[in-house]
Amino acid sequence: xxxxxxLLKKELAxxxxxxxxxxxxxxxxxxxxxxxxxxxxxxAPSPLVASALLWLVLGFASVTGLARAFIVEEDQxxxxxxxxxxxxxxxxxxxxxxxxxxxxxxxAVVVPLHLIFxxxxxxxxxxxxxxxISGCGALASGVTFCGSLVAKSSARGAIAxxxxxxxxxxxxxxxxxxxxxxxxxxxxxxxxxxxxxxxALAGLSLVFAGIxxxxxxxxxxx
Amino acid sequence: MIYRWLLVVLSIAATAAYAFAPNARGWSxxxxxxxxxxxxxxxxxxxxxxxxxxxxxxxxHLVKRSPESDHKSSAAVEIGTxxxxxxxxxxSMFAYIQWGRFWDWDPRQLDIFLQLMVYAAYFALRSxxxxxxxxxxxxxAYAIFAFVTVPFLIWIMPRLVxxxxxxxxxxxxxVVIGNQLDATYRIYLYSTAFVVLLVACWAYxxxxxxxxxxxxxxxxxxxxVSDSHPAVSNSGVVRPIRLRSxxxxxxx
Numbered sequence: 001x002x003x004x005x006x007l008l009k010k011e012l013a014x015x016x017x018x019x020x021x022x023x024x025x026x027x028x029x030x031x032x033x034x035x036x037x038x039x040x041x042x043x044a045p046s047p048l049v050a051s052a053l054l055w056l057v058l059g060f061a062s063v064t065g066l067a068r069a070f071i072v073e074e075d076q077x078x079x080x081x082x083x084x085x086x087x088x089x090x091x092x093x094x095x096x097x098x099x100x101x102x103x104x105x106x107x108a109v110v111v112p113l114h115l116i117f118x119x120x121x122x123x124x125x126x127x128x129x130x131x132x133i134s135g136c137g138a139l140a141s142g143v144t145f146c147g148s149l150v151a152k153s154s155a156r157g158a159i160a161x162x163x164x165x166x167x168x169x170x171x172x173x174x175x176x177x178x179x180x181x182x183x184x185x186x187x188x189x190x191x192x193x194x195x196x197x198x199x200a201l202a203g204l205s206l207v208f209a210g211i212x213x214x215x216x217x218x219x220x221x222x
Numbered sequence: 223m224i225y226r227w228l229l230v231v232l233s234i235a236a237t238a239a240y241a242f243a244p245n246a247r248g249w250s251x252x253x254x255x256x257x258x259x260x261x262x263x264x265x266x267x268x269x270x271x272x273x274x275x276x277x278x279x280x281x282x283h284l285v286k287r288s289p290e291s292d293h294k295s296s297a298a299v300e301i302g303t304x305x306x307x308x309x310x311x312x313x314s315m316f317a318y319i320q321w322g323r324f325w326d327w328d329p330r331q332l333d334i335f336l337q338l339m340v341y342a343a344y345f346a347l348r349s350x351x352x353x354x355x356x357x358x359x360x361x362x363a364y365a366i367f368a369f370v371t372v373p374f375l376i377w378i379m380p381r382l383v384x385x386x387x388x389x390x391x392x393x394x395x396x397v398v399i400g401n402q403l404d405a406t407y408r409i410y411l412y413s414t415a416f417v418v419l420l421v422a423c424w425a426y427x428x429x430x431x432x433x434x435x436x437x438x439x440x441x442x443x444x445x446x447v448s449d450s451h452p453a454v455s456n457s458g459v460v461r462p463i464r465l466r467s468x469x470x471x472x473x474x
Contacts, residue, residue, distance in 0.1 A: 153350040166339040222359040
């Protein structure tokens with residue numbers, strides 16, 4: 001636990017020193033939300049389309065920002081030092097926690113902006129909030145492990161998106177169900193279905209994090 | 223050898239089944255096209271089996287680090303992806319005939335296509351590593367991680383309300399999965415599935431042997447084929463072939 005705390009502090013301190021990760025990810029997310037907002041110039045999109053667009057923005061922003069976690073270590077040649085200082089478990093959990101905080105920060109900016117641009121009004125706030133947090137957890141755990149896979153690749157910058165996005169597609173689909181349900185609370189079947197999607201997202205977060213944790217030592221020490 | 227004879231007999235049986243299968247009852251349009259089931263359903267079912275085998279062999283490789291298990295995992299992903307592509311193409315043809323559109327955002331259609339995307343990334347990932355040992359470990363880890371999405375895509379995603387309301391496939395799926403298929407069709411379908419499985423296993427075995435041979439000689443298979451040809455082997459070209467022990471010494 002001490003190692004995990006120290007590594008998480010190190011992640012946050014190195015991020016706050018340059019702020020390059022949070023700036024680039026946030027700016028990317030805001031720009032994409034603006035571009036996506038053009039779809040509602042003529043009329044507001046349906047709840048399903050609005051939620052699909054939101055998850056598209058969050059998914060792409062995650063790939064841009066979160067996959068950097070391990071790539072930065074390789075670029076700055078600090079990964080060997082990290083390997084010497086700590087076993088793989090705390091490294092994985094620290095990177096995952098940092099990524100989760102980063103994607104939550106991005107979602108905190110993007111979701112309200114998206115609601116304004118798309119002119120959609122949530123009728124079920126708990127569903128929106130829990131769905132977004134579960135989705136962020138799934139995005140963070142999926143991208144953290146995929147980021148560790150590509151970190152030592154010769155074309156890591158280019159390949160990160162190609163590897164992360166297919167794994168994120170099931171998350172985006174479940175997220176669509178969760179968030180679109182929060183826009184139409186009058187239909188109880190839709191709301192129940194949306195909570196099922198939230199459960200699917202939470203399940204994906206746990207499974208991705210669990211499998212990722214088990215496989216990470218092989219990847220980290222390869 | 224037994225593979226080949228079994229394959230010949232079963233291929234004849236499958237062709238006969240295709241030719242003599244009666245037109246399907248209860249189909250709104252073109253009942254004779256229901257025979258596409260014989261070529262669409264088996265690849266869709268079997269690709270997941272190959273992905274499961276790839277994940278198992280990936281796990282074996284991570285524990286034992288044997289090149290053979292990496293070859294088995296990699297070959298299983300290749301054959302699984304081929305089957306998945308076949309299921310996607312035949313599924314689109316099926317959708318066009320029945321619903322008038324090649325792509326209908328049907329959850330079943332989408333899940334097989336997403337599987338194809340997830341495993342297409344496997345090849346991109348492997349090709350980005352030049353060190354064979356690291357490539358094998360990363361490939362094995364991804365084969366296991368990617369398989370986590372397969373049960374989700376097959377069983378959970380089609381049942382999510384946001385997508386299931388677009389399902390045009392529900393009735394067709396219930397016919398096959400819910401055992402509502404006509405007895406004649408059921409026999410034909412399972413016999414064709416068995417033929418497809420045999421062909422896929424044969425292709426898998428050949429590919430695994432090819433990868434093993436390439437690993438043992440360190441020479442592309444094409445060079446060895448040309449070496450065996452008298453006109454080429456007498457041309458005076460000498461190709462260096464390293465034995466496995468020499469190479470492992472050199473690597474160490």
